[in-house]
Amino acid sequence: MTRAVFILNGPNLNLLGVREPDIYGRMTLADIERACRRRASALGFGVEFRQSNSEGELIGWVQEARTAAVGIIINAAALTHTSVALLDALLAVGVPVYEVHISNIFRREPFRHHSYISAAATAVICGCGAFGYELALEALAEALARSAQHSG
Numbered sequence: 420m421t422r423a424v425f426i427l428n429g430p431n432l433n434l435l436g437v438r439e440p441d442i443y444g445r446m447t448l449a450d451i452e453r454a455c456r457r458r459a460s461a462l463g464f465g466v467e468f469r470q471s472n473s474e475g476e477l478i479g480w481v482q483e484a485r486t487a488a489v490g491i492i493i494n495a496a497a498l499t500h501t502s503v504a505l506l507d508a509l510l511a512v513g514v515p516v517y518e519v520h521i522s523n524i525f526r527r528e529p530f531r532h533h534s535y536i537s538a539a540a541t542a543v544i545c546g547c548g549a550f551g552y553e554l555a556l557e558a559l560a561e562a563l564a565r566s567a568q569h570s571g
């Protein structure tokens with residue numbers, strides 16, 4: 420059976436590669452999806468790669484992941500800094516959560532320094548550019564292999 424990873428992207432990430440390349444690089448979200456699919460297939464994962472500008476839709480996908488995914492990789496974009504509702508959904512999901520940010524949020528405006536969702540994350544990767552998504556896939560694969568070893 421394919422082990423599915425949900426890779427969820429929040430508001431405005433559909434604009435990647437089109438504006439603000441100095442902060443977010445030149446890769447589009449479609450480029451990132453391609454890189455994730457390549458890396459995931461090498462690791463034996465299937466990928467559900469999704470983007471939404473709606474907080475409610477993202478929360479629905481997190482709830483869906485509870486039964487449909489072995490892990491979540493999420494770049495919640497601006498909702499990172501505002502959404503207790505998304506935090507609550509992630510706390511309830513029961514699968515490992517990897518929080519990714521393309522930019523180093525700690526080198527930016529003070530309001531970006533706090534993440535509500537980090538409290539639900541196994542790990543946070545930020546400042547590695549789009550490569551952070553692939554690092555999160557590697558980290559998830561490693562953690563799942565380790566936990567399978569310990570339970571087997």
Ligand code: CA2
Nearest residue numbers: 431434435438439496497520521522531
């Ligand atoms: O660094 C990241 O990945 C962020 O999650 C990106 C969010 C930002 O609010 C977070 O603080 C850090 C912004 C995503 C919007 O991306 C755009 C890309 C191009 C043009 C405009 C927005």
